[in-house]
Amino acid sequence: xxxxxxxxxxxxxxxxxxxxxxxxxxxxxxxxxxxxxxxxxxxxxxxxxxxxxxxxxxxxxxxxxxxxxxxxxxxxxxxxxxxxxxxxxxxxxxxxxxxxxxxxxxxxxxxxxxxxxxxxxxxxxxxxxxxxxxxxxxxxxxxxxxxxxxxxxxxxxxxxxxxxxxxxxxxxxxxxxxxxxxxxxxxxxxxxxxxxxxxxxxxxxxxxxxxxxxxxxxxxxxxxxxxxxxxxxxxxxxxxxxxxxxxxxxxxxxxxxxxxxxxxxxxx
Amino acid sequence: xxxxxxxxxxxxxxxxxxxxxxxxxxxxxxxxxxxxxxxxxxxxxxxxxxxxxxxxxxxxxxxxxxxxxxxxxxxxxxxxxxxxxxxxxxxxxxxxxxxxxxxxxxxxxxxxxxxxxxxxxxxxxxxxxxxxxxxxxxxxxxxxxxxxxxxxxxxxxxxxxxxxxxxxxxxxxxxxxxxxxxxxxxxxxxxxxxxxxxxxxxxxxxxxxxxxxxxxxxxxxxxxxxxxxxxxxxxxxxxxxxxxxxxxxxxxxxxxxxxxxxxxxxxx
DNA sequence: CCTACTAAG
DNA sequence: CTTATTAGG
Numbered sequence: 185x186x187x188x189x190x191x192x193x194x195x196x197x198x199x200x201x202x203x204x205x206x207x208x209x210x211x212x213x214x215x216x217x218x219x220x221x222x223x224x225x226x227x228x229x230x231x232x233x234x235x236x237x238x239x240x241x242x243x244x245x246x247x248x249x250x251x252x253x254x255x256x257x258x259x260x261x262x263x264x265x266x267x268x269x270x271x272x273x274x275x276x277x278x279x280x281x282x283x284x285x286x287x288x289x290x291x292x293x294x295x296x297x298x299x300x301x302x303x304x305x306x307x308x309x310x311x312x313x314x315x316x317x318x319x320x321x322x323x324x325x326x327x328x329x330x331x332x333x334x335x336x337x338x339x340x341x342x343x344x345x346x347x348x349x350x351x352x353x354x355x356x357x358x359x360x361x362x363x364x365x366x367x368x369x370x371x372x373x374x375x376x377x378x379x380x381x382x383x384x385x386x387x388x389x390x391x392x393x394x395x396x397x398x399x400x401x402x403x404x405x406x407x408x409x410x411x412x413x414x415x416x417x418x419x420x421x422x423x424x425x426x427x428x429x430x431x432x433x434x435x436x437x438x439x440x441x442x443x444x445x446x447x448x449x450x451x452x
Numbered sequence: 453x454x455x456x457x458x459x460x461x462x463x464x465x466x467x468x469x470x471x472x473x474x475x476x477x478x479x480x481x482x483x484x485x486x487x488x489x490x491x492x493x494x495x496x497x498x499x500x501x502x503x504x505x506x507x508x509x510x511x512x513x514x515x516x517x518x519x520x521x522x523x524x525x526x527x528x529x530x531x532x533x534x535x536x537x538x539x540x541x542x543x544x545x546x547x548x549x550x551x552x553x554x555x556x557x558x559x560x561x562x563x564x565x566x567x568x569x570x571x572x573x574x575x576x577x578x579x580x581x582x583x584x585x586x587x588x589x590x591x592x593x594x595x596x597x598x599x600x601x602x603x604x605x606x607x608x609x610x611x612x613x614x615x616x617x618x619x620x621x622x623x624x625x626x627x628x629x630x631x632x633x634x635x636x637x638x639x640x641x642x643x644x645x646x647x648x649x650x651x652x653x654x655x656x657x658x659x660x661x662x663x664x665x666x667x668x669x670x671x672x673x674x675x676x677x678x679x680x681x682x683x684x685x686x687x688x689x690x691x692x693x694x695x696x697x698x699x700x701x702x703x704x705x706x707x708x709x710x711x712x713x714x715x716x717x718x719x720x
Numbered sequence: 721c722c723t724a725c726t727a728a729g
Numbered sequence: 730c731t732t733a734t735t736a737g738g
Contacts, residue, residue, distance in 0.1 A: 194738085195723045220738085222724055249724040250737075296738055303737090396738090397721040440722075440738090462729085463732045488729085490733055517733040518728075564729060571728090664729090665730040708729085708731075 186448040187212055188289065190335035190411055192219040192394070192441035196254075200232045202438035208235055213445060214258050215284065217291035217335040221252030221277070243267070243291075245277030252277040253291040253336070257284060268321075270313035278310070281321075286451055287419065288325045292336030297357035304357055307339070311366050319375050322416055331419035331451075334377070337394075337411050337441065342367045342379065345389045346409040358410060370414065378420035380413035380446050381428075391428040394441045402437070413446045422449040454716040455480055456557065458603035458679055460487040460662070460709035464522075468500045470706035476503055481713060482526050483552065485559035485603040489520035489545070511535070511559075513545030520545035521559040521604070525552060536589075538581035546578070549589075554719055555687065556593045560604030565625035572625055575607070579634050587643050590684055599687035599719075602645070605662075605679050605709065610635045610647065613657045614677040626678060638682065646688035648681035648714050649696075659696040662709045670705070681714045690717040 189211060193199040196218065208216070216238075224244050225233050234240040238256040243266040245251040255261070261282035267274040268281075281290035294314070297307035318334070325332045340363045341347040353359040370377050385391065392407025401407065415423070429443045457479060461467040464486065476484070484506075492512050493501055502508040506524040511534040513519040523529070529550035535542040536549075549558035562582070565575035586602070593600045608631045609615040621627040638645050653659065660675025669675065683691070697711045 198723055220723090247725095298738090397723095399721080401721095466732060488732085515734090566729095665732090667730080669730095 185450055186214050186284075186287065187445060188215045188217065188333060188335060188413065188448070189213040189443045189445040190217040190219075190291070190337075190413065191443035192293070192337040192411060192439060194220050194439040194441065195222040196220075196228065196232060196252075197223055199438045200229070203436060204438050205232065205235065207438065207443070208238075208256075215289055216256040217289070218254040218256065219252075219291060219293035219337045219441075221254050222249050223252065224248070241280065241282060243277055243280035246275040250277065251293055253280045253293050255280055255282050255289065255291050257282065257289075259284065268314060268317040270310075270317070273310055273313070279314075283330065286330055288321070288330050288332045290332070290334045290336070292334050292338065294337065294339045296339045299355055299357045299360060307357065308362070311363070315366065315369060315375060318370060318377065322376050325416070332377075332416045333419055334414045335412070335444075338367070338414070339410050340364065340367050341408045341410055342371075342382070346392075348389075348392070348404075348406045348408070358408065376416065377414045378417050380415050380420050380423045381409075381426040381444065383420055384423055384426045384446075391426075391430070392442075393428055393444055397440050402440075411441055411444050413444065418451075419448060422451070423447070424449050453718055454482050454552075454555065455713060456483045456485065456601060456603060456681065456716070457481040457711045457713040458485040458487075458559070458605075458681060459711035460561070460605040460679060460707060462488050462707040462709065463490040464488075464496060464500060464520075465491055467706045468497070471704060472706050473500065473503065475706065475711075476506075476524075483557055484524040485557070486522040486524070487520075487559060487561035487605045487709075489522050490517050491520065492516070509548065509550060511545055511548035514543040518545065519561055521548045521561050523548055523550050523557065523559050525550065525557075527552065536582060536585040538578075538585070541578055541581070547582075551598065554598055556589065556598050556600045558600075558602045558604070560602050560606065562605065562607045564607045567623055567625045567628060575625065576630070579631070583634065583637060583643060586638060586645065590644050593684070600645075600684045601687055602682045603680070603712075606635070606682070607678050608632065608635050609676045609678055610639075610650075614660075616657075616660065616672075616674045616676070626676065644684065645682045646685050648683050648688050648691045649677075649694040649712065651688055652691055652694045652714075659694075659698070660710075661696055661712055665708050670708075679709055679712050681712065686719075687716060690719070691715070692717050 239260045242254045263283040278293045295307040297304035344350040393411035395402040395407045424447045426446045507528045510522045531551040546561045563575040565572035612618040661679035663670040663675045693715045695713045
């Protein structure tokens, strides 16, 4: 059995002040993918950086306090790689992968954009470079007998069911037609991945994974599903159960994103 | 009777979040001199900017979020003037004066320095320009039949009794020999002012008016007396009572400085 | 609204 | 340690 959680922590130091460690202590996951760590390892207290019982690897951004991804695993990874080969994003704290027995697991924090601004151009450059990497990764992993699981904040809601107000957001970054089409390509046979949580829950709205801190988005459940488990079909077929931990209210809420946990059956 | 309070609020917006307004509502002062407002008037909610029953005038710094002095008076001032004529400091949010019946009242926030740095040079330029202004102000006010009261954060402890650790601070900005000598000149006959609170309490340590937020300065009473009522002798002679409101503990403490209140008897 | 940064105190 | 700023989300 393999249980993997993905969560954008929106600043690991802030999350640690608000309840991240008790949450982690109660986790039954074998691996946790973190995004928006927003800290260097030496800015983190030891018990946050590498909690007892976990192996931790970090890929911080060159810009202090920005982005940053990490992987926590109960077993030490066989190999760890930072970045996906595109020079612009090698030190951007957005991609980290590790080889675990039978699975290459990645933590991804795709750039957020803003329509009509250079931020959107950067997001689209990332997407353009990342898609061929995903294809290559699938082939490489298959040759090594591994499945692939890319967990993280993809910053795109795929379909109308993936956000509360899809009509109002057709021109918002995160639900632009070109972004949705790109995610469709990731999930098409040529690239060859599957949206694990949607596969388990094909007919429901959401489950949303992010609610803006602005306004009353969380209380009104005005959310977006932008955090995904994106897996090769062989692994996706083994998904038994998915859970999005929408915290009930503020004291328990230590990020604007909710942890997304999937349990995968062992390979036969 | 004239009761005047001086207090460095260390950010009026933060102070308002922590209890400034209830404190003001309980005040029996006729005038309150504020320093380190650190906001423009349009950044303040109405009830903070001009609380009911008060006339408020502000002199913000040109640099957003820095310095800024204000005067609250129960009666509308006869005249209000910003700055003291030195171009470098006209828009620095450090000096504001108002004519009240029989008294010119000023709110002063003298720059803080750091020994051996350009900040100290700036502080000393301010001091050099302000001393002749004080002399001129006294003469001008006398000719108009007014006393003068300069309240505020002078950022200088005058004597050994005015700070807890005077020996350790002989090379610290705020207790440098040249700063102490400058304050002595303000209080000498040629300039002609009096230190009202020291006049009422000649033989005690302090009363301190500021405790650093760093370390346990407040709990240990490691304070400095740097907030003063500096008055012309005729007004100083009318001082009946001085109080420094050292808040007992954190929930009641809405600034790192304590309000300094003096009640002056009516002119005969 | 929230988390970082940096400057200032 | 605390207040602001700014950029980013």
